[in-house]
Amino acid sequence: xxxxxxxxxxxxxxxxxxxxxxxxxxxxxxxxxxxxxxxxxxxxxxxxxxxxxxxxxxxxxxxxxxxxxxxxxxxxxxxxxxxxxxxxxxxxxxxxxxxxxxxxxxxxxxxxxxxxxxxxxxxxxxxxxxxxxxxxxxxxxxxxxxxxxxxxxxxxxxxxxxxxxxxxxxxxxxxxxxxxxxxxxxxxxxxxxxxxxxxxxxxxxxxxxxxxxxxxxxxxxxxxxxxxxxxxxxxxxxxxxxxx
Numbered sequence: 001x002x003x004x005x006x007x008x009x010x011x012x013x014x015x016x017x018x019x020x021x022x023x024x025x026x027x028x029x030x031x032x033x034x035x036x037x038x039x040x041x042x043x044x045x046x047x048x049x050x051x052x053x054x055x056x057x058x059x060x061x062x063x064x065x066x067x068x069x070x071x072x073x074x075x076x077x078x079x080x081x082x083x084x085x086x087x088x089x090x091x092x093x094x095x096x097x098x099x100x101x102x103x104x105x106x107x108x109x110x111x112x113x114x115x116x117x118x119x120x121x122x123x124x125x126x127x128x129x130x131x132x133x134x135x136x137x138x139x140x141x142x143x144x145x146x147x148x149x150x151x152x153x154x155x156x157x158x159x160x161x162x163x164x165x166x167x168x169x170x171x172x173x174x175x176x177x178x179x180x181x182x183x184x185x186x187x188x189x190x191x192x193x194x195x196x197x198x199x200x201x202x203x204x205x206x207x208x209x210x211x212x213x214x215x216x217x218x219x220x221x222x223x224x225x226x227x228x229x230x231x232x233x234x235x236x237x238x239x240x241x242x243x244x
Contacts (some may be wrong), residue, residue, distance in 0.1 A: 011041035011166030012189035015066035042085025042143025045070040050090035085143035138221030156184040169207040
């Protein structure tokens with residue numbers, strides 16, 4: 001079992017909408033846990049103005065501030081891998097599908113992100129159902145491609161082994177009734193729960209601040225996943241230690 005490696009997965013930070021208290025706790029835990037793999041689980045950025053069909057309030061949001069915040073988080077976490085989320089790919093879509101000044105600005109943003117990940121040595125994965133961040137033979141990380149109450153079930157049915165995902169900002173777990181192991185953890189989010197987009201949505205009450213950590217084998221399908229979640233009193237219990 002000496003081939004076991006430590007990992008942490010940080011989901012749905014959403015740039016300048018990140019919950020700063022959760023970020024601080026995650027950084028403190030990383031300093032203690034010393035994970036070999038530090039994975040961004042998608043939606044490192046929010047990029048509301050790049051959303052297709054963005055309303056006027058979203059268009060007024062600062063892309064520069066969101067970009068700076070996300071890249072700062074990438075550096076502070078010293079991320080080794082990053083699986084893109086649906087928000088992360090917005091500038092690439094805007095560059096490919098628009099024209100004029102917006103296309104040019106989106107291209108600048110894309111190049112800044114590509115340069116930052118290259119300098120950081122962070123491996124990236126596109127937002128596609130056939131691209132997963134693999135942690136050993138048995139465990140993988142995706143951003144997520146399903147919605148609703150049965151998201152964990154749909155994901156466990158789709159992918160073999162263990163799958164860690166975010167996307168829906170809630171915490172769920174499901175193990176499929178199958179001969180081979182198929183299980184999924186939805187690990188919450190690191191975004192402030194009442195960021196502007198969420199303030200009028202009842203589904204926000206299902207959202208939970210959290211991330212995942214654990215161990216995986218490089219040579220066998222063995223792994224263990226732990227859900228980190230902020231408790232009602234603001235404390236976190238991580239690997240047997242209290243963080244605030």
